[in-house]
Amino acid sequence: MCMIKQFLRDVDWGELDYLIVDTPPGTSDEHLSVVQYLSSAQIDGAVIITTPQEVSLQDVRKEIRFCQKVNLPVIGVVENMSGFVCPKCKNTSQIFPPTTGGAEKMCADLSLPLLGRVPLDPRIGRSCDEGKSFLSEVPESPAVAA
Template identity: 65%
Template sequence: MSSIPEHCPGVESESAGKESACQGCPNQSICASGAAKGPDPGIALVQQRLSSVKYKILVLSGKGGVGKSTFTSLLARGLASDINRNVGILDIDICGPSIPRIMGVLNEQVHQSGSGWSPVVHQSGSGWSPVYVEENLAVMSIGFLLGSPDDAVIWRGPKKNGMIRQFLSEVDWGNLDYLVIDTPPGTSDEHLSATQYLLGGSQSGSGTVGAVVVTTPQEVALLDVRKELDFCKKVNLPVIGIVENMSGFICPKCKVQSEIFPPSKIGGGAEGMAKEYGVPFLGRLPLDPRLGKSCDSGEHFLESLPESPAAKSLTQILDGLISSVENKMETD
């Protein structure tokens, strides 16, 4: 698998750092000097660390504001509702980490484990112990490393990529059944780094790594999400399925459904896009103001309102996702 930009000559090329496409790249001088030639040693470190993680799921969307972090939290909590599963959430949205708040662990701190030195936090320790929400549900986010939730992370691409590499190679997850990875919008640095390390440079992809793509029904969102599906195709990342979030509003009192973000009659919303690209459509999650409130307060929505339309919809999505992951990804 290649996770470099389309016109990049590649770090192993003799013209690395010397092509016109290299102009403006922050790694141009490193590539030109030859220091970047050869395989990234971080790939082996990540593969070794995550060898005890059975399934890795990236939650993606080319569009911001479609509810990736909300869906990530619901997916992880749903998976962890089976006490026999060990689940982790990795938040690689470096500039906008919202998982700590959504999971109710905003003011927690991570601790170093083992021995060594971390170039990011400048403390002794070869790894981090994640924050545990439940005995079988752990969380890691840069939000735990900030002095305040209001602190801005103002980093260029290489430093963000280094942080992602540390998260993937230095967090002591233990044995996990599922690692759910929340990503920022787009198809750029964070996504390229994550797929490169998770897929381990494989040209054919990996049966234990896949993506769930989240969108809202309207065409303006689908336009960006199509780019995400194209990204997955180009980097050989299998798509487990598409979820349509904010798919109608069901009034908690009268139960009448309204379409807040109506899908295009021509495109058919997320389900139509799934057919267009030949990927599974996992289902729809309705808007529910109580879900937004539970995310703000860090509450367990699925436990608080198990009979809500959103909770029932998630159960159906979860069943389809687990079936796809455990029955299909293993055979890929």
């Protein structure tokens, strides 16, 4: 909690276009603290990230309800690991199949925009490990387009 306070209250970030706070799933005290510390900053809202499988969607629904309770607008939802596109043959496989409709159905049910789907590409991890920009290293990847 002290670290959150230090990052959000005691650090002069200067003029920012975006401040991205990546939190684990759930609705813990940490989430409440982030919202409280940022409330005076007139934040635009939260972008919620999920994966297609139902266990992730269950956590995300709780997070969306949390945002609604604390009057934090939900800008939209991004579905990560939305299919796997083989870097060699370009075929798509559903490693994490959306058995209950995935983010698309959840967004439709909750009247939220689905901002996009990012397919799984193992070259993302490799680029990160090598300290290289995935966007410039593999510009033809469907994950870059997403």
